[in-house]
Amino acid sequence: MYRAIFFDLSGVLYNGSEAVPGAREAIERAQTSALQVRFVTNTSRRTAAQLVTDLAALGFRLDPATLYTAPRAARSWVERHGLRPYCLIHRDIRSEFADLEQQDPNAVVIGDAAEGFTYGALDRAFQLCQGGAPLVGIGRNRYFRLDGQLHLDAGPFITAIEVAAGCDAVVIGKPSAAFFEQVLASTNAAPSEVLMIGDDVYGDVEGALAAGLGGCLVRTGKYQSGDEQLIEGEFACVASVSEAVELALG
Amino acid sequence: MYRAIFFDLSGVLYNGSEAVPGAREAIERAQTSALQVRFVTNTSRRTAAQLVTDLAALGFRLDPATLYTAPRAARSWVERHGLRPYCLIHRDIRSEFADLEQQDPNAVVIGDAAEGFTYGALDRAFQLCQGGAPLVGIGRNRYFRLDGQLHLDAGPFITAIEVAAGCDAVVIGKPSAAFFEQVLASTNAAPSEVLMIGDDVYGDVEGALAAGLGGCLVRTGKYQSGDEQLIEGEFACVASVSEAVELALG
Numbered sequence: 001m002y003r004a005i006f007f008d009l010s011g012v013l014y015n016g017s018e019a020v021p022g023a024r025e026a027i028e029r030a031q032t033s034a035l036q037v038r039f040v041t042n043t044s045r046r047t048a049a050q051l052v053t054d055l056a057a058l059g060f061r062l063d064p065a066t067l068y069t070a071p072r073a074a075r076s077w078v079e080r081h082g083l084r085p086y087c088l089i090h091r092d093i094r095s096e097f098a099d100l101e102q103q104d105p106n107a108v109v110i111g112d113a114a115e116g117f118t119y120g121a122l123d124r125a126f127q128l129c130q131g132g133a134p135l136v137g138i139g140r141n142r143y144f145r146l147d148g149q150l151h152l153d154a155g156p157f158i159t160a161i162e163v164a165a166g167c168d169a170v171v172i173g174k175p176s177a178a179f180f181e182q183v184l185a186s187t188n189a190a191p192s193e194v195l196m197i198g199d200d201v202y203g204d205v206e207g208a209l210a211a212g213l214g215g216c217l218v219r220t221g222k223y224q225s226g227d228e229q230l231i232e233g234e235f236a237c238v239a240s241v242s243e244a245v246e247l248a249l250g
Numbered sequence: 251m252y253r254a255i256f257f258d259l260s261g262v263l264y265n266g267s268e269a270v271p272g273a274r275e276a277i278e279r280a281q282t283s284a285l286q287v288r289f290v291t292n293t294s295r296r297t298a299a300q301l302v303t304d305l306a307a308l309g310f311r312l313d314p315a316t317l318y319t320a321p322r323a324a325r326s327w328v329e330r331h332g333l334r335p336y337c338l339i340h341r342d343i344r345s346e347f348a349d350l351e352q353q354d355p356n357a358v359v360i361g362d363a364a365e366g367f368t369y370g371a372l373d374r375a376f377q378l379c380q381g382g383a384p385l386v387g388i389g390r391n392r393y394f395r396l397d398g399q400l401h402l403d404a405g406p407f408i409t410a411i412e413v414a415a416g417c418d419a420v421v422i423g424k425p426s427a428a429f430f431e432q433v434l435a436s437t438n439a440a441p442s443e444v445l446m447i448g449d450d451v452y453g454d455v456e457g458a459l460a461a462g463l464g465g466c467l468v469r470t471g472k473y474q475s476g477d478e479q480l481i482e483g484e485f486a487c488v489a490s491v492s493e494a495v496e497l498a499l500g
Contacts (some may be wrong), residue, residue: 156414160406
């Protein structure tokens with residue numbers, strides 16, 4: 001039934017610095033099956049290279065070519081459009097954008113900037129967008145879970161600038177259909193032959209369904225009781241990634 | 251035709267520390283006419299007492315009883331509901347809330363906190379609202395003009411918390427109909443006998459129209475060319491407050 005399986009990372013493979021129980025075995029099982037495996041993340045606090053290293057330290061082995069990150073996709077988009085971005089991003093991913101011209105900015109990029117979300121920086125982003133600069137969002141996640149608590153992610157800040165400047169952000173990463181399609185294009189699967197597994201009912205599951213993919217919500221990570229009732233459409237809801245892989249293998 | 255006239259303050263009577271040309275005379279003309287005069291502001295960087303002093307320094311004389319401020323209305327709302335607010339407000343209006351219990355908060359109040367909008371403070375507000383604490387917004391203004399530039403106001407931050415926590419703010423102040431009705435109740439005018447004058451096409455004009463009042467947009471303050479096309483409904487659009495008072499006097 002499924003020819004490809006897409007995994008979200010945080011909350012699915014690991015929580016903070018702990019692997020989800022059974023996740024290593026589940027990923028290996030998928031990687032050694034006939035399924036085409038991809039990793040699809042909006043994480044904008046780590047570069048793609050750092051993620052591969054982090055995952056290795058947790059015992060996950062993955063081919064860097066199978067990893068699709070929203071910051072890298074955002075960087076490509078900005079470069080393709082020849083823009084000079086004002087980057088409201090986490091200090092740890094500045095290197096992903098470092099080779100782009102950023103003087104006299106004519107675009108705004110917003111990721112999970114964490115403490116970088118100061119009033120001054122947000123006000124600057126607003127003024128640029130108000131003057132017509134395109135707004136690029138790295139994902140639109142509302143919150144993430146860390147150390148047992150939910151925390152604000154980039155989404156609400158992107159919405160704040162949209163509301164203030166009266167503009168619509170170009171959202172790169174989940175739940176953008178273009179991002180799912182980019183990953184899909186690297187496989188030979190039809191949309192309906194892909195199962196997207198995630199803990200974010202909006203970004204992972206609703207986004208996947210909107211792009212025509214199958215969706216599977218795991219009850220780990222940021223999942224909260226009742227999340228599966230928040231969206232329309234048919235999708236699976238399972239205990240964790242192990243069960244999700246079983247489901248994909250049929 | 252009109253029995254009462256409501257004036258927004260910033261951008262209508264003054265810009266920064268300068269009175270709008272002709273504004274002093276216009277206010278005096280209204281105050282010495284048969285019109286009932288009220289001042290209605292969302293400003294959440296100054297207490298009501300400070301505003302009266304500021305206005306006096308600019309040559310405007312007004313009875314403090316005719317001044318309705320959103321922070322004061324928000325404070326009343328919180329007190330009436332017996333809540334302990336986490337206040338994300340400007341340091342200069344902390345005194346308006348100082349006598350409320352704020353330990354172990356079970357509500358969130360957001361005004362124009364300016365530099366107080368840090369990631370940590372917004373994250374705390376999100377966590378409280380996510381846990382069910384009501385969110386009280388002091389106005390929902392998108393931006394204000396200062397020293398020739400537009401700057402982010404409280405509205406986009408209120409929206410950010412709503413989006414993140416999946417809640418709806420109780421907005422006190424313009425454009426809330428309840429706030430206009432509170433001011434209206436202090437007059438003996440019917441809604442249609444009131445002209446609300448402001449430079450914010452959403453907060454002042456759209457809000458007034460929604461409450462059944464007449465609206466008049468002035469082309470001073472934060473007004474930008476084309477603002478009058480942003481909303482539906484019939485309202486006047488004039489050069490400045492002088493012309494608005496003439497209009498109200500018929």
